[in-house]
Amino acid sequence: MVEKIQQVAQEIEAAQLTNAAELEQFRIAYIGRKGRIADLFDGLKQVAPEERRQVGQELNTLKNKAQEKFDQAQEQITNAAADERTTTAFDYSLPTVPNTLGTRHPLSIVRNEVIRIFGRIGFNVAEGPEIEDDWHNFSALNFPENHPAREMQDTFFLSQNKDKLLRTHTSTVQVRLMETQKPPLRSIMPGRVYRNEAISARAHMVFHQFEGLYIDKNVSFADLKQTLYYFAKEMFGQDTKIRFRPSFFPFTEPSAEIDITCMICKGEGCNICKGSGWVEIGGSGMVDPNVLASSGIDPEVYSGFAFGMGIERITMLKYQIKDLRLFTENDVRFLRQFENVM
Numbered sequence: 001m002v003e004k005i006q007q008v009a010q011e012i013e014a015a016q017l018t019n020a021a022e023l024e025q026f027r028i029a030y031i032g033r034k035g036r037i038a039d040l041f042d043g044l045k046q047v048a049p050e051e052r053r054q055v056g057q058e059l060n061t062l063k064n065k066a067q068e069k070f071d072q073a074q075e076q077i078t079n080a081a082a083d084e085r086t087t088t089a090f091d092y093s094l095p096t097v098p099n100t101l102g103t104r105h106p107l108s109i110v111r112n113e114v115i116r117i118f119g120r121i122g123f124n125v126a127e128g129p130e131i132e133d134d135w136h137n138f139s140a141l142n143f144p145e146n147h148p149a150r151e152m153q154d155t156f157f158l159s160q161n162k163d164k165l166l167r168t169h170t171s172t173v174q175v176r177l178m179e180t181q182k183p184p185l186r187s188i189m190p191g192r193v194y195r196n197e198a199i200s201a202r203a204h205m206v207f208h209q210f211e212g213l214y215i216d217k218n219v220s221f222a223d224l225k226q227t228l229y230y231f232a233k234e235m236f237g238q239d240t241k242i243r244f245r246p247s248f249f250p251f252t253e254p255s256a257e258i259d260i261t262c263m264i265c266k267g268e269g270c271n272i273c274k275g276s277g278w279v280e281i282g283g284s285g286m287v288d289p290n291v292l293a294s295s296g297i298d299p300e301v302y303s304g305f306a307f308g309m310g311i312e313r314i315t316m317l318k319y320q321i322k323d324l325r326l327f328t329e330n331d332v333r334f335l336r337q338f339e340n341v342m
């Protein structure tokens with residue numbers, strides 16, 4: 001027995017453990033449950049009882065040595081493998097894992113573009129709440145009580161007395177601006193608006209507008225026209241034409257609707273512009289003296305112009321999008337087309 005132990009001890013000492021395969025062979029041959037050391041432990045029963053203690057101790061020492069050798073070799077082998085990976089196996093010329101960035105929504109692209117265009121001629125940006133009261137959405141804008149003009153906009157009311165509502169246009173922000181700031185005022189007010197309309201290719205109950213307001217001394221209709229000429233050319237291209245059609249809004253006098261040359265047919269006439277060569281992009285006018293007065297601005301001293309346009313409308317014309325519902329459907333095939341547009 002003692003000889004056997006010595007023999008195994010020599011074998012263990014001599015074993016070469018340089019790779020994972022040798023390591024595994026060694027484990028099975030010596031340390032494993034069916035290995036040589038386990039066999040020797042089985043043989044312990046045949047050893048004379050007075051020697052058993054001594055032999056048992058030697059066997060334990062042998063077992064520990066084998067385990068120690070195994071552990072050391074294993075550590076060396078795994079370290080070497082890790083070194084290999086970091087020094088030679090890593091290919092630094094590999095392309096990086098592609099980073100899938102989202103894309104900006106076309107409505108955000110156009111809103112930012114509007115802000116930039118007007119920013120260049122001195123307009124800053126203002127915002128107001130989407131939940132409004134009757135005053136800011138109607139009364140301060142010169143909509144008389146029970147006037148049919150209130151019915152022009154299908155309002156979502158939030159209270160029985162109709163004083164809390166979802167704003168139907170961004171003109172509300174004009175009022176908030178005039179109430180809190182002194183002229184000269186020159187702002188662009190983009191935002192979301194709500195109307196009780198059936199959803200279709202051309203209409204939605206939630207959409208976006210931007211309002212423009214310019215109040216100072218001696219502001220004229222010529223200033224309004226020039227500002228919107230500039231905007232249309234910057235937004236749609238230098239050969240875009242613009243025209244003003246007389247119209248009515250309670251908060252402006254005189255009022256005009258704004259048309260630009262149809263982007264689809266370049267003014268030739270097509271089914272989008274119903275053969276006229278023109279498409280409407282918004283409303284505008286000189287701020288009604290009543291509106292100035294009810295917000296605390298003296299109409300004898302100051303005058304100004306305002307305009308309001310639909311962001312969906314402009315985006316559809318600019319990118320020739322035929323269905324408004326595409327903006328809210330989150331179809332990546334649609335959204336990805338704006339990947340390289342800033």
Ligand code: DAH
Nearest residue numbers: 169252283284285306307308
């Ligand atoms: N608020 C109007 C609408 O939602 C748009 C508008 C027309 C805004 C004329 C204006 C304006 O500031 O002067 O239909």
